[in-house]
Amino acid sequence: MVTKTLVSAEDRIGEVFTPLPWAEWLISRFGIYDRWIGGETVCDPTAGTGVFADALIGLAKSRLVEITDEMIGRIFLFEIQPRNLDIIRARLKERHCVNFPESNLLERDVIIDPIEQSFDILVGNPPWANFTDLPVHYKDALKNYFIEYGLVPDRKAVLLGSSRTDIAALVIKAVIHKMLKNGGDGYFYAPLSLFTGDDAHIGFRDYRSKFEKFSVKEIFEFNGEKVFEGIGTSYCACHFNKGTEQNFPVPYYRGSKDSFISYRAAPLKVSNDALRVSDFDGPEDLDIEVTIKEYQKPRQGVNSCGASSVFIFDEKPTFIDKDFIFPLASKEIWRSDTREPSKWIFLPYSKDDGRPLTKEEIEKIEGFDYLLRHEEILKSRKGTLIQNSISKGIWWSLLGVGPYSFAPYKVIWEAYGKHTFNPLVLRSYEDQSWQGNQAMHAFIPCYTEEDAFRICEELKCPQISRLLAELNGQGKCNFAQPGKIKKILRFSETSSEQMLLLEPETDALSS
Secondary structure: OHHHHHOOOOOOOOOOOOOHHHHHHHHHHOOHHHHHHOOOOEEEOOOOOOHHHHHHHHHHHHOOOOOOHHHHOOEEEEEOOHHHHHHHHHHHHHHHOOOOOHHHEEEOOOOOOOOOOOEEEEEEOOOOOEHHHOOHHHHHHHHHHHHHOOOOOOHHHHHOHHHHOEHHHHHHHHHHHHHEEEEEEEEEEEEOHHHHOOHHHOOHHHOEEOOEEEEEEEEEEEOOOOOOOOOOOOEEEEEEEEOOOOOOOEEEEEEEOOEEEEEEEEEOOOOOOOEEEEOOOOOOOOOOOOEEEHHHOOEEOEEOOOOHHHHEEOOOOOOOOHHHEEEEOOOHHHHOOOOOOOEEEEOOEOOOOOOEOOHHHHOOOOOHHHHHHOHHHHHOOOOHHHHHHHHOOOOOOOEOOOHHHHOOEEEEEEOOOOOOOOOEEEEOEOOEOOEOEHHHEEEEEEOOHHHHHHHHHHHOOHHHHHHHHHOOOOOOOOOOOHHHHHOOOEEEOOOOOHHHHOOOOOOOOOO
16 A cells, blocks of 8 residues: 555654544534434544544443444544554454444555545544654655645745645645545644644635635634643644635634633635634724835844854854854843843854855855864754755855845844734944844844834834734744734835845755
């Protein structure tokens, strides 16, 4: 079978197992149990250890319903890992004295090798893992499916920003298309980012599985109770219906198993934007007028790609040419009125065009010996983008550096894991531009003090803080990341002179 050549017994493809009480909650809350008892077919396409089948049979027994072969014959379980099939058989035998039919329990990769059968109800907990975290051999096998199901536009996008697309999005689209009857319903636990994340899941929010439409009918966000222990990401239970057009707002609930508060959710602007969650019939219209130039679009801080110990210093180093040492923003900037740096970053880049120094240039600077001592570390960094630079011989490169990095003023804010939005203006320090630290910070580059303070004051309007709360990022990694802030800005045309400040085009990556 195809799956045997793609996934080894050692692979753990985003396994997040559902506790039995929460499987029981899902099938009861959405009426799955009653529909199964009433004669409908139920399929778990990523069955894991069989918890949803266990829950269905267990609930029937607790209500003194006689378990017949016909009832068991309407449950179907598919699982990519053969080791889990043995666990399912033993579990149902030991707990319920059920010899589960082999014809309904199959080793199957429902993306690559779906069964030619459709069901009334799909239920389950698909794997949670970003594309970038999948085993290399499985990435190669899935690239075309991410494109085929509209999650990314092309193979280059899979390799670049859309590597943050979760495999759960692909599984849900694939099983709705291949395994759900028209008019049927799917009920899943899934990462909340499918609905509230930024650009990585735009392709999921077209609510199309190839040529077929589907809609999300309800979303339950768990913010008062742990469903999955040890899971850092936010998650939800969601209900989809195949064959219906997506309409907004969507009923949205927050809380815990026994207590949910009702909200409404709708996209920020266009239909595939992240959802805004509000406690009235629909989010109010935006009335935000913050205008910037195209070249000023929000940016994330400098990304060392795992080599912070090489590039970042607690004290300003004296053994590196001061022209390449820059003040690095840190939490202290927001905790006091002073603007004295407590960290520094080494950027071996040209401030004129934002490009990394050439081999000839870097060999001449004070500090090259320091880089040579760390050459092996810098060359071994992971990731398609940084490896693209390393393969060209520029192993001292970082990500997130361009002409915008050297603007004399920055409107900067804490973008990661915060609950309050507090932008401020940083002027160059000792003629060196302040830098943001990776995803912790985001900024808008400015070239005049007047423009910087105007933008900063306009960003402080109360509606923006309220909007960020409605976009469900408070305390999360995507709280105020550049893609989210960009959605609420208005961009004016860029003159030919200002075009000189735009970042240089990057070489396209081959797949």
